[in-house]
Amino acid sequence: MTAARVENGQASEGRWWDYMLRIWRELDVPEGWRAEIDEWRMVLVPxxxxxxxxIAAKVQRRLYRNLPDDLEIYQTLGVHVAPLDRLYVPDLVVMPSELIDAADPEINDPMDAADALLIVEVTSKGNARDDRTKKYRAYARAGVPMYLLIDRFDTRGAMAxxxxxxxxDGTYKHSDPVPFGKPLALPEPFGTTLLTDEFPV
Structure with a gap:
């Protein structure tokens, strides 16, 4: 993961988000890489x-089983965490398809994270800590109702x-952790169970 910090003077406090968003829109990221905005930095994720x-594919397949017609699952969709002016690109985002359909086709803007019903992050060695801390707090602050963290590198062993x-305040009131090998029930509108014993480690 590489990061570039915005230098003092390049953007005033009131306009730094617009400046960073313009860079994000125009950035030519190598295929397969993702660009995120986190704490005044543009972060490139390999x-x-x-x-x-x-793992992401198996989660997506399970989610589709009972998914209502007005919802869709999006891969690598940029989401703006407005309370913190951060932009993340989760592995999976579930949100109403009408919001995506209504997006301006001429402008590559992120979607509002507050509109997501579920955000899924699968940790990699290089970003596991951010998924457990920064993104956990950011998605809670944005009001994302469900955050699914699939952590192959948890010190207790692989966990979902x-x-x-x-x-x-940037926390979730309830958490339901299960080790890989145990099922994890997802409530409505998904009404499905993740079979974590299917996940490669």
Whole structure:
């Protein structure tokens, strides 16, 4: 993961987000890489390991089983965490398809994270800490109802944790952690169970 910090004077406090968003829109990122905005930095995230993609694919397949017609699952969709002016590109985002359909086709703007019903992050060695801390707090602050963290590098062993009931203070009231090998139930509107024993480690 590489990062470039905005130097003092390049953007005033009131306009730094517009400046960073313009850079993000115009950035020519190598194929498979993702650009995120985090704490005045543009962060380039390299392509993940095959197991990372395999887990995301299995989660997506399970989510589609009972997904209502008005929702869709998006891969590598930029989401803006407005309370913190951060921009992340999660592995999976579930949100109403009408919001995507209504987006301006001429402008590559991120979607509002507050509109997501579920955000899924699968950790990589280089970003596991950010997924557990920064992104956890950011998604809670944005009011994302469900955050699914699939952490192959947890010190307790590989874990999948569903966080629900976000607080404005950047925490979730409820967490449901399960080790790989145990099922994890996802509530409505998904109404499905993740079979974590299918996840590659």
């Amino acid at each position: 392509p993940p390991h095959a197991h990372h993609n395999g 944790t569903l966080f629900t009931e976000p607080n404005e």
